[in-house]
Amino acid sequence: MSAAIRLDDLTLGYDGHPAVHHVSGSFAAGSLTAVVGPNGSGKSTLMKGITGTLKPLGGHILRNGAIAYLPQGAEIDKSFPATVSELVSLGLWPRRGAFGGLGAADRRQVSAALDAVGLDGFAHRPLDTLSGGQFQRALFARLLLMDAPIVLLDEPFAAVDEKTVHDLVALIARWHGEGRTVIAVLHDLGLVRRHFPQTLLLAREAIAWGSTPVALRPETLQRARAMPEAWDESAPWHDDTAAHGHAEANL
């Protein structure tokens, strides 16, 4: 199967300190993958790398198609006087651009997207009247409108109730059924086991990457938890000749 996204010896980080360290592998086109790992294991960093907002410190990322991305705790100003439908219709931006007006067909799409996430009747509600779950539904409606072949979700279910998770997981399953590549950063391993065929277990490096039952075994999880959250100010700079713990271990 062809790769939607391929990571080639990818290192991402901040100020020269790696948060994602020498990761190689690929997300197959049409695959549904959960990215799990302890806090600080580089999951969000990997998402930012894939979307291109963070430049790699080393290695390459190959993207095969447009990406719709839901960042963790999206920095949306809810006090800004916008309505739900105005927020959701931003999803048409890649197709309509800054100056293209929205036609009747577009408005129908927006309202269909709102229906699909269970927000019918909310179109004209101001954002600051939404609950956390409703807001997350609106963001999913926006992703829906983007109609991208690759969908990245960074902790989409943080602080969201069970019913909402249930509905949004159904939406993810629908995307998977439509042949889109979906990658979601998650913490709920039960949810991952039930709904996500593939898993990348990340602890700065890829501890395991493959089918979920194989990736989430007790011993792999144990190794992930053992990841040192070290940010060593005096760590030697990595170059290809220097001694470098895990690079040797991989040999």
Added chain:
Amino acid sequence: MWQVLVEPFVLYGFMQRALAGATILAVSAAPIGVFLMFRRMSLAGDAMAHAILPGAAAGFLVSGLALLPMTIGGFVAGLVVALLAGLVSRLTAQREDTSLAAFYLISLALGVLLVSLRGSSVDLMHVLFGSVLALNNDALILIGGVASVSLVGLALIWRPLFAECLDPSFLGSVSRAGQPVHLAFLALVVLNLVGGFQALGTLMSVGLMMLPAAAARFWVRSLEAVTGLAIAIGIGACYLGLLVSYHLEVASGPAIILVAGAAYVVSLVLGRRGIVFSRTQPSRHRIA
């Protein structure tokens, strides 16, 4: 009644020109102020107003109290400070508000120094606080031009600016428009301040930008409604401020800004989303 409310503007040409200039400024600046407010950049407008000073001062040094050199100088200086502040925040970890504060302080000190090289403190007062009653026809044409460019420019960038205010990281992920739109918006801010400085001075002209916007927000909710109401409040403040200045024989620029300030305080207390109303909401509620 006629004598009090209308006659001053009929009798005196300088009052007519003052009213025309201030009104055009209010129409042009208030929408800019609304966006500044919603972008949480209310104080950035103030910083930019200070930043204009050295440019205006350089124009003043070259050709005295002449309109065009001071305007162009002010516009260039304001734009340079805005660009530098934006550049610093992009190249380093320092946030834009901090770098803006740093550059405007440098700019302000430089401006005052430049004016003091040649002018008297009267000149300095003129540059800082303007003289709306001394607007000549050239100044009116300049203000009109500024307002036209500003309104058309804002209409052009309205949608990307809306998206950039609402969810900047999303706009950044689907389009490269964010940065240029932000810069274009800052240019409009500088343009309006420069347009206003002949009438109200570099410092006071921010008042016509921010106070109507801040007041309007206590009454209405949607962006369009806030913008419309802010323009109306701005126009009202110009008219009433000039009347107050005429009848009480006080300085006209500060009078206009004080009336706008009064509108803000009244809105703050009595507005639909103001203090009194939100404290005395009936405890009635709907069934769903």
